[in-house]
Amino acid sequence: NAGVTQTPKFQVLKTGQSMTLQCAQDMNHNSMYWYRQDPGMGLRLIYYSASEGTTDKGEVPNGYNVSRLNKREFSLRLESAAPSQTSVYFCASSSSGGRTDTQYFGPGTRLTVL
Amino acid sequence: SQQGEEDPQALSIQEGENATMNCSYKTSINNLQWYRQNSGRGLVHLILIRSNEREKHSGRLRVTLDTSKKSSSLLITASRAADTASYFCATSQTSGSRLTFGEGTQLTVNP
Numbered sequence: 001n002a003g004v005t006q007t008p009k010f011q012v013l014k015t016g017q018s019m020t021l022q023c024a025q026d027m028n029h030n031s032m033y034w035y036r037q038d039p040g041m042g043l044r045l046i047y048y049s050a051s052e053g054t055t056d057k058g059e060v061p062n063g064y065n066v067s068r069l070n071k072r073e074f075s076l077r078l079e080s081a082a083p084s085q086t087s088v089y090f091c092a093s094s095s096s097g098g099r100t101d102t103q104y105f106g107p108g109t110r111l112t113v114l
Numbered sequence: 115s116q117q118g119e120e121d122p123q124a125l126s127i128q129e130g131e132n133a134t135m136n137c138s139y140k141t142s143i144n145n146l147q148w149y150r151q152n153s154g155r156g157l158v159h160l161i162l163i164r165s166n167e168r169e170k171h172s173g174r175l176r177v178t179l180d181t182s183k184k185s186s187s188l189l190i191t192a193s194r195a196a197d198t199a200s201y202f203c204a205t206s207q208t209s210g211s212r213l214t215f216g217e218g219t220q221l222t223v224n225p
Binding site (some may be wrong): 004033035040041042043044045048058090092101102103104105106107108 | 144155156159211214216
């Protein structure tokens with residue numbers, strides 16, 4: 001049981017480049033999330049997917065797009081990277097709909113935009 | 115904006131001492147959770163307390179919730195160097211809804 005996996009672990013981009021962050025979970029969870037974490041700011045929700053086939057904006061969606069490819073996979077795309085998107089990105093999943101909202105996190109992707 | 119705010123922002127103690135971290139939130143909640151993040155890692159769930167509960171224990175962790183004051187505290191007893199991490203509270207306003215995280219408390223336990 002790998003839990004939540006993310007690729008890549010590190011990435012350096014130049015301003016204007018695009019990239020896709022991949023996330024997969026093997027816990028049969030319905031809900032998946034993308035967060036960014038900046039120093040001293042905790043986690044901020046970018047997008048989430050309550051179930052396969054649905055996606056919704058979170059707190060800071062501008063500059064990002066997502067795809068819920070299937071129940072296991074949820075990708076985050078930066079179409080035209082900007083220095084303000086330098087951050088650590090975390091994917092998480094949960095079995096939402098039950099009595100618990102516990103989220104399980106991946107190890108993160110450290111992104112630097114020059 | 116962040117729903118939860120942790121206090122203090124940073125805490126440094128000696129091994130064996132107790133560590134107390136506080137979280138305040140603004141709107142009514144369904145449950146409140148605490149997570150730990152070791153340096154360079156993802157968050158790990160520690161404990162969940164529901165709005166109708168006042169206290170919960172898990173090993174060396176004790177969580178309290180005061181809904182009238184919209185606050186929660188996390189107590190780690192007999193701390194160890196391995197407890198060094200950032201601790202975040204997160205609130206859920208309805209069952210199954212997304213979580214809102216606070217900014218975290220950085221705990222350092224000195225050997």
